[in-house]
Amino acid sequence: MMRSVPIPPFELFYEEHRSEVLRVLRRKLGADRAEDAFQETFLRALRAYGRLDHGEHLRAWVLTIAKNVAVDTLRRTRATTELPEQGVDDSRPAYDELSDLTAGLGPKERAAVVLRYGYDLSYDEIAAALDSSPDAARQAASTGVRRIRRRIAS
Amino acid sequence: MTVSPALDSRFRHAAATLGLLDVGYDVVESPIGELVVATSDHGLASISFDTDPKRLDRLARIAGPRVLRSPRSVDLARRELDEYFEGRRQTFDLTLDLRALPGFTITVLEELARVPYGETTTYGELARRVGHPRAARAVGTVMNRNRIPIVLPCHRVVGSTGSLTGYAGGLDRKLTLLELEGAR
Numbered sequence: 001m002m003r004s005v006p007i008p009p010f011e012l013f014y015e016e017h018r019s020e021v022l023r024v025l026r027r028k029l030g031a032d033r034a035e036d037a038f039q040e041t042f043l044r045a046l047r048a049y050g051r052l053d054h055g056e057h058l059r060a061w062v063l064t065i066a067k068n069v070a071v072d073t074l075r076r077t078r079a080t081t082e083l084p085e086q087g088v089d090d091s092r093p094a095y096d097e098l099s100d101l102t103a104g105l106g107p108k109e110r111a112a113v114v115l116r117y118g119y120d121l122s123y124d125e126i127a128a129a130l131d132s133s134p135d136a137a138r139q140a141a142s143t144g145v146r147r148i149r150r151r152i153a154s
Numbered sequence: 155m156t157v158s159p160a161l162d163s164r165f166r167h168a169a170a171t172l173g174l175l176d177v178g179y180d181v182v183e184s185p186i187g188e189l190v191v192a193t194s195d196h197g198l199a200s201i202s203f204d205t206d207p208k209r210l211d212r213l214a215r216i217a218g219p220r221v222l223r224s225p226r227s228v229d230l231a232r233r234e235l236d237e238y239f240e241g242r243r244q245t246f247d248l249t250l251d252l253r254a255l256p257g258f259t260i261t262v263l264e265e266l267a268r269v270p271y272g273e274t275t276t277y278g279e280l281a282r283r284v285g286h287p288r289a290a291r292a293v294g295t296v297m298n299r300n301r302i303p304i305v306l307p308c309h310r311v312v313g314s315t316g317s318l319t320g321y322a323g324g325l326d327r328k329l330t331l332l333e334l335e336g337a338r
Contacts, residue, residue, distance in 0.1 A: 009210035009221035010175075018162075023155035038157070039165045046174045049220050 004054035013049075013058055014042060020059075021066045028070040037073050041066045078111065078130065101148055108132075109144035116141045166224040176218030178227020181205060184239050185334070186327040189304075191228045191235070192221075197249030198231050200301045203323040216254065216301075235304065241334065244271035246305045255301075258284075262296045269310045272335040276314045298322055304331065 021041055025034040044065050098118040102110040111130055116123070116137075123134040123141075130137060170178050177199060179192035190202040190209070194217040202209060213221045230248065237243035252260055265283050269275050277290040277297070286292070297308040303323060309331040313319040321328035332338040 007214075007219045009214045009219055011210055011222050012207065014222065018157045019155050022157050022161075026155060035161055038161060039168060042165055043168060043172065043174065046169055046220060046222075050176070050218055052219075 005056045007049070007052050007055040008058075010046060010049055013045075013062075017059060017062050018042070021062060024063060024066050025070060028067075029073055033073055033077075037066070037069045041069045044069065074131070078107075102144065104151060105144050105147060109140045109147070112137050112140035113144035113148070117145075163225075166222060167226055169222055170224040170226045174220060175222050175224065175227065176220040177213045177216065178222060178224040179210075179213060180223055180225045180228045180232070182228065182232050182235055184235065186323070186330050189235070191231050193227050193231060194251045194253075196251035196253060198302055198305060199251040201303055201305065203303075203327065217251070238304070239334070244335075248305060250302060250305070252301075258286075258292070259296050259299075262293055263300065263306050266297075266300075266306055266308060266311070269307055271307075272337050274310050274312050274316075274332070274337055277311055277319075278314055280311060294320075307331075310335075310337070 018038075022034060022038050025037045025041070028034075029037055041062065045062055098114050102113050105113065108130065115130075123137045127134045127137040130140075132140075169175055173195070177192050177194050179190055179200075182189045182191045187203060188205055190200070190205055191198070192200040192202075192213050196217075199216050200213060202212075210221050234243060234246050234248055238246070252263065255263075261284050262280065265280055269280075277293045278287070281287055281289040281293045284293075293311075297311055298320065300306055300308045300322065303309065309321060309328045318325050318328055318332075329338065
């Protein structure tokens with residue numbers, strides 16, 4: 001009969017995996033954002049820890065949580081870029097007007113259009129912000145503009 | 155990749171503040187050496203003279219596996235212990251977590267808590283007070299396994315001849331505590 005591996009006290013689990021978790025998060029997010037993500041990873045692990053059935057594969061488990069936190073962090077960062085805060089100026093900035101116009105687009109197209117025509121960024125800069133290539137950014141912006149034209153015309 | 159002390163303590167602080175721990179513990183310095191003090195949401199759960207991390211399993215068995223070192227969790231206990239060791243406190247106001255202890259043990263510990271600062275009693279006398287005059291040996295076992303020494307003052311219990319007999323933390327510590335309280 002196999003006996004299941006007991007769940008170690010969280011302190012021991014944390015001490016064993018914290019260095020590797022930080023290393024993985026730094027690689028994915030850079031040093032600054034890795035710190036918040038590190039805390040979030042172990043808080044998520046702590047929330048779920050009392051519901052674990054056994055102590056097997058804890059390394060894989062916590063690295064999966066870290067990966068999910070990294071994905072969420074990147075998504076949040078992009079969303080901030082995609083959807084700038086409403087301007088408080090009387091003269092409505094270009095990106096603000098674009099936020100209505102682009103409301104029906106997919107996230108990638110919308111971001112490309114807003115960054116290109118609202119913020120006047122180059123396709124190289126947009127590609128970097130969206131973690132994609134300049135060609136893909138150009139493609140997304142042009143598809144977005146075509147959709148907007150079609151909708152306005154209809 | 156070393157986790158910086160600042161990042162490490164930020165996490166520990168957040169975990170305790172968010173109420174995610176079954177047990178928070180920390181090491182408290184004292185005249186009788188380092189004490190590992192642990193609290194749960196039911197109160198003070200353990201004071202240990204043994205700083206071996208393997209003993210964390212014991213804390214997990216008391217309250218659950220989410221055991222984490224977190225200075226914040228023991229702030230209150232640390233303050234009362236500091237005051238006690240400085241001679242400024244004779245009774246503790248801490249709530250105690252006595253979960254999962256047998257009824258007899260709890261009865262004996264409650265009686266033990268009534269033994270005043272600076273006085274001593276004997277195992278036999280304590281057994282009489284809980285209504286089991288022949289259970290001096292069982293009372294001794296309860297003292298020996300006392301999870302919360304100092305606060306539950308098993309150091310105030312001595313042999314019928316006045317000899318120190320035993321102490322889970324060692325006789326030196328027992329003697330130091332009794333001298334601190336002016337009982338020796």
